[in-house]
Amino acid sequence: MSKAVAGVLSSLDRVLLNAETIQRRVADMAREIERDFAGGELSVVTLMDGALFFVADLLRSIDLPVRLHTLTVSSYHGGTNSTGRVQMAQTLPFDLTTRHVLLIDDILDTGLTLATVRERILAECKPDTLRVAVLLSKRRQREREVPVDYVGFEIEDEFVVGYGMDYQGHYRNLPCIGILNPGRLPQS
Ligand code: 5GP
Ligand code: MG
Numbered sequence: 001m002s003k004a005v006a007g008v009l010s011s012l013d014r015v016l017l018n019a020e021t022i023q024r025r026v027a028d029m030a031r032e033i034e035r036d037f038a039g040g041e042l043s044v045v046t047l048m049d050g051a052l053f054f055v056a057d058l059l060r061s062i063d064l065p066v067r068l069h070t071l072t073v074s075s076y077h078g079g080t081n082s083t084g085r086v087q088m089a090q091t092l093p094f095d096l097t098t099r100h101v102l103l104i105d106d107i108l109d110t111g112l113t114l115a116t117v118r119e120r121i122l123a124e125c126k127p128d129t130l131r132v133a134v135l136l137s138k139r140r141q142r143e144r145e146v147p148v149d150y151v152g153f154e155i156e157d158e159f160v161v162g163y164g165m166d167y168q169g170h171y172r173n174l175p176c177i178g179i180l181n182p183g184r185l186p187q188s
Contacts, residue, residue: 005173005174005175008170008174009174009176009178011180011181011184011185011186012161012162012178012179012181013179013180013181014178014179015176015177015178016155016158016176016177016178016179017153017163017176017177018176019163019175019176022135022163022175023057025153026054026058026061026152029058029133029150029152030058030061030062033058033062033064033133034063034064036131036149037100038064040100041064041065041066041067041099041100042062042064042065042067042100043067043069043096043099043100043102043127044059044066044067044068044101044102044103044104045094045096045101045102045104045117045121046068046069046070046071046103046105047070047071047073047103047104047105047106047114047117048070048071048073049072049164049166049172050105050106050164050165050166051104051106052164052172053163053164053172054104054135054152054163054164055068055104058133067099069094069096071088071089071117072089073086073087073088073113073117074086074087075087075110075112084110084112084143086112086113086117088116088117088120091124092120092121092124092125096121096125096126097125097126097127098126098127098128099128100127100129101121101125101127101131102131102133103117103118103121103130103131103133104132104133104134105132105133106135106136106165107134107135107136107137107138107160108134108136108137108138108142108146108148108151109138109140110140110142110143110144111142111144111145111146112143114144114146115144115145115146116144118146131150132147132148132149133148133150134148134150134152135153135163136151136152136153136160136177137151137153137155138154138155138157138158139154139155139156139157140157158179159179159180160177160178160179160180161174161177161178161179161180162174162175162177163175163176163177165177167185167186168186170186
Protein backbone atom coordinates (compact mmCIF):
# COMPACT_ATOMS: atom_id res chain seq x y z
CA MET A 1 0.00 0.00 0.00
CA SER A 2 1.31 3.48 -0.85
CA LYS A 3 2.24 5.94 1.91
CA ALA A 4 -0.43 8.33 0.66
CA VAL A 5 -3.19 5.71 0.93
CA ALA A 6 -1.94 4.56 4.34
CA GLY A 7 -2.10 8.17 5.56
CA VAL A 8 -5.67 8.61 4.35
CA LEU A 9 -6.67 5.26 5.86
CA SER A 10 -5.54 6.44 9.27
CA SER A 11 -8.20 9.19 9.18
CA LEU A 12 -10.97 6.58 8.93
CA ASP A 13 -12.88 5.45 11.98
CA ARG A 14 -12.83 1.90 10.59
CA VAL A 15 -12.74 -0.12 7.38
CA LEU A 16 -16.15 -1.56 6.50
CA LEU A 17 -15.28 -3.54 3.35
CA ASN A 18 -11.73 -4.34 2.37
CA ALA A 19 -10.47 -4.32 -1.22
CA GLU A 20 -10.52 -8.10 -1.62
CA THR A 21 -14.10 -8.43 -0.35
CA ILE A 22 -15.23 -5.69 -2.74
CA GLN A 23 -13.44 -7.22 -5.73
CA ARG A 24 -14.89 -10.68 -5.05
CA ARG A 25 -18.45 -9.36 -4.79
CA VAL A 26 -18.10 -7.17 -7.89
CA ALA A 27 -16.96 -10.25 -9.87
CA ASP A 28 -20.01 -12.20 -8.58
CA MET A 29 -22.29 -9.35 -9.64
CA ALA A 30 -20.71 -9.42 -13.10
CA ARG A 31 -21.60 -13.12 -13.42
CA GLU A 32 -25.24 -12.44 -12.39
CA ILE A 33 -25.53 -9.62 -14.94
CA GLU A 34 -23.94 -11.73 -17.70
CA ARG A 35 -26.51 -14.45 -17.08
CA ASP A 36 -29.46 -12.04 -17.14
CA PHE A 37 -28.36 -10.15 -20.27
CA ALA A 38 -26.90 -13.19 -22.12
CA GLY A 39 -27.00 -12.94 -25.91
CA GLY A 40 -27.67 -9.20 -25.94
CA GLU A 41 -25.83 -5.92 -25.79
CA LEU A 42 -25.82 -4.05 -22.51
CA SER A 43 -26.34 -0.27 -22.45
CA VAL A 44 -25.00 1.02 -19.16
CA VAL A 45 -25.97 4.40 -17.72
CA THR A 46 -23.76 5.18 -14.76
CA LEU A 47 -24.24 7.99 -12.32
CA MET A 48 -21.14 10.10 -11.71
CA ASP A 49 -18.98 10.55 -9.81
CA GLY A 50 -19.42 8.07 -6.97
CA ALA A 51 -19.99 4.96 -9.12
CA LEU A 52 -16.85 5.58 -11.20
CA PHE A 53 -14.59 2.93 -9.64
CA PHE A 54 -17.40 0.38 -9.21
CA VAL A 55 -18.51 0.64 -12.82
CA ALA A 56 -14.92 0.48 -14.11
CA ASP A 57 -14.27 -2.81 -12.27
CA LEU A 58 -17.72 -4.25 -12.95
CA LEU A 59 -17.73 -3.61 -16.70
CA ARG A 60 -14.21 -4.95 -17.21
CA SER A 61 -15.41 -8.17 -15.62
CA ILE A 62 -18.56 -8.52 -17.77
CA ASP A 63 -18.14 -10.71 -20.85
CA LEU A 64 -20.80 -9.04 -23.02
CA PRO A 65 -20.79 -6.20 -25.56
CA VAL A 66 -21.33 -3.01 -23.59
CA ARG A 67 -22.10 0.62 -24.39
CA LEU A 68 -21.35 3.06 -21.59
CA HIS A 69 -23.08 6.39 -20.94
CA THR A 70 -22.48 8.66 -17.97
CA LEU A 71 -24.81 11.06 -16.21
CA THR A 72 -23.63 13.55 -13.62
CA VAL A 73 -26.11 13.78 -10.78
CA SER A 74 -25.74 15.31 -7.39
CA SER A 75 -27.81 15.49 -4.22
CA TYR A 76 -25.19 15.87 -1.47
CA HIS A 77 -23.32 19.04 -2.55
CA GLY A 78 -20.33 18.40 -0.30
CA GLY A 79 -21.97 17.43 3.00
CA THR A 80 -22.79 14.07 4.57
CA ASN A 81 -26.58 14.25 4.16
CA SER A 82 -28.78 14.29 1.07
CA THR A 83 -30.20 17.75 0.31
CA GLY A 84 -33.36 16.15 -1.03
CA ARG A 85 -32.87 17.84 -4.42
CA VAL A 86 -31.53 15.88 -7.37
CA GLN A 87 -29.64 17.98 -9.92
CA MET A 88 -28.88 16.71 -13.44
CA ALA A 89 -28.88 17.66 -17.12
CA GLN A 90 -32.07 19.18 -18.55
CA THR A 91 -32.09 16.70 -21.43
CA LEU A 92 -30.69 13.20 -21.16
CA PRO A 93 -27.75 13.05 -23.58
CA PHE A 94 -28.34 9.58 -25.04
CA ASP A 95 -30.78 7.55 -27.10
CA LEU A 96 -31.77 4.29 -25.43
CA THR A 97 -34.78 3.37 -27.57
CA THR A 98 -35.13 -0.45 -27.82
CA ARG A 99 -31.96 -0.96 -25.74
CA HIS A 100 -31.42 -3.16 -22.69
CA VAL A 101 -30.31 -0.71 -20.03
CA LEU A 102 -28.50 -1.22 -16.75
CA LEU A 103 -28.61 1.88 -14.53
CA ILE A 104 -25.74 1.89 -12.03
CA ASP A 105 -25.10 3.93 -8.90
CA ASP A 106 -22.76 3.60 -5.95
CA ILE A 107 -25.25 3.81 -3.05
CA LEU A 108 -28.97 3.53 -2.53
CA ASP A 109 -29.70 5.86 0.38
CA THR A 110 -32.95 7.86 0.44
CA GLY A 111 -33.79 6.46 -3.02
CA LEU A 112 -34.42 9.95 -4.44
CA THR A 113 -31.57 9.88 -6.96
CA LEU A 114 -32.26 6.49 -8.51
CA ALA A 115 -36.04 6.93 -8.46
CA THR A 116 -35.75 10.29 -10.25
CA VAL A 117 -33.24 9.11 -12.87
CA ARG A 118 -35.03 5.81 -13.46
CA GLU A 119 -38.35 7.55 -14.10
CA ARG A 120 -36.76 10.04 -16.47
CA ILE A 121 -35.00 7.32 -18.47
CA LEU A 122 -38.20 5.28 -18.75
CA ALA A 123 -40.27 8.31 -19.80
CA GLU A 124 -37.78 10.06 -22.09
CA CYS A 125 -35.58 7.28 -23.50
CA LYS A 126 -38.04 4.38 -23.90
CA PRO A 127 -35.61 1.49 -23.41
CA ASP A 128 -36.78 -2.09 -24.00
CA THR A 129 -35.75 -3.11 -20.49
CA LEU A 130 -34.29 -1.25 -17.53
CA ARG A 131 -32.55 -2.85 -14.58
CA VAL A 132 -30.78 -1.19 -11.67
CA ALA A 133 -27.52 -2.09 -9.91
CA VAL A 134 -25.94 -0.54 -6.81
CA LEU A 135 -22.79 -1.46 -4.94
CA LEU A 136 -24.22 -0.49 -1.54
CA SER A 137 -27.73 -0.34 -0.15
CA LYS A 138 -28.25 1.38 3.20
CA ARG A 139 -30.65 -0.25 5.65
CA ARG A 140 -32.98 2.67 6.26
CA GLN A 141 -36.43 3.97 5.44
CA ARG A 142 -36.50 5.17 1.81
CA GLU A 143 -38.06 8.47 0.80
CA ARG A 144 -38.71 6.91 -2.62
CA GLU A 145 -38.96 3.17 -3.27
CA VAL A 146 -36.83 1.95 -6.19
CA PRO A 147 -36.80 -1.56 -7.64
CA VAL A 148 -33.14 -2.66 -7.52
CA ASP A 149 -32.06 -5.84 -9.33
CA TYR A 150 -28.43 -6.15 -8.17
CA VAL A 151 -27.07 -5.15 -4.75
CA GLY A 152 -23.43 -5.61 -3.80
CA PHE A 153 -23.68 -5.16 -0.04
CA GLU A 154 -26.33 -4.10 2.47
CA ILE A 155 -24.83 -1.68 5.00
CA GLU A 156 -26.01 0.24 8.06
CA ASP A 157 -27.04 3.88 7.74
CA GLU A 158 -23.57 5.45 8.10
CA PHE A 159 -21.65 7.83 5.86
CA VAL A 160 -19.06 5.86 3.86
CA VAL A 161 -16.08 6.87 1.72
CA GLY A 162 -13.60 5.12 -0.57
CA TYR A 163 -13.75 3.06 -3.76
CA GLY A 164 -15.10 6.08 -5.66
CA MET A 165 -17.14 7.61 -2.85
CA ASP A 166 -16.03 10.94 -1.45
CA TYR A 167 -16.27 13.48 1.30
CA GLN A 168 -15.74 16.87 -0.36
CA GLY A 169 -13.69 15.24 -3.12
CA HIS A 170 -11.40 13.35 -0.72
CA TYR A 171 -11.04 9.56 -0.28
CA ARG A 172 -12.22 8.40 -3.74
CA ASN A 173 -9.00 6.52 -4.50
CA LEU A 174 -9.10 4.30 -1.40
CA PRO A 175 -9.26 0.63 -2.52
CA CYS A 176 -11.51 -0.14 0.49
CA ILE A 177 -14.74 1.38 1.84
CA GLY A 178 -14.67 2.91 5.30
CA ILE A 179 -16.46 5.05 7.84
CA LEU A 180 -15.12 8.55 8.43
CA ASN A 181 -13.79 9.59 11.81
CA PRO A 182 -15.79 12.78 12.49
CA GLY A 183 -12.91 14.12 14.63
CA ARG A 184 -10.49 13.90 11.71
CA LEU A 185 -12.34 15.37 8.73
CA PRO A 186 -10.04 16.89 6.11
CA GLN A 187 -9.92 20.72 5.83
CA SER A 188 -11.66 21.70 2.59
P1 5GP B 1 -30.10 9.02 -2.44
O1 5GP B 1 -30.64 9.92 -3.50
O2 5GP B 1 -30.47 7.58 -2.56
O3 5GP B 1 -30.35 9.57 -1.05
O4 5GP B 1 -28.53 9.16 -2.50
C1 5GP B 1 -27.80 8.58 -3.43
C2 5GP B 1 -26.51 9.36 -3.65
O5 5GP B 1 -26.03 10.01 -2.47
C3 5GP B 1 -25.46 8.39 -4.03
O6 5GP B 1 -25.36 8.39 -5.43
C4 5GP B 1 -24.21 8.93 -3.41
O7 5GP B 1 -23.57 9.76 -4.35
C5 5GP B 1 -24.66 9.78 -2.29
N1 5GP B 1 -24.47 9.08 -1.00
C6 5GP B 1 -25.42 8.47 -0.25
N2 5GP B 1 -24.89 7.95 0.86
C7 5GP B 1 -23.57 8.24 0.82
C8 5GP B 1 -22.47 7.93 1.69
O8 5GP B 1 -22.59 7.29 2.73
N3 5GP B 1 -21.25 8.37 1.28
C9 5GP B 1 -21.04 9.08 0.14
N4 5GP B 1 -19.80 9.46 -0.13
N5 5GP B 1 -22.06 9.39 -0.71
C10 5GP B 1 -23.30 8.95 -0.37
MG1 MG C 1 -23.95 9.61 -6.41
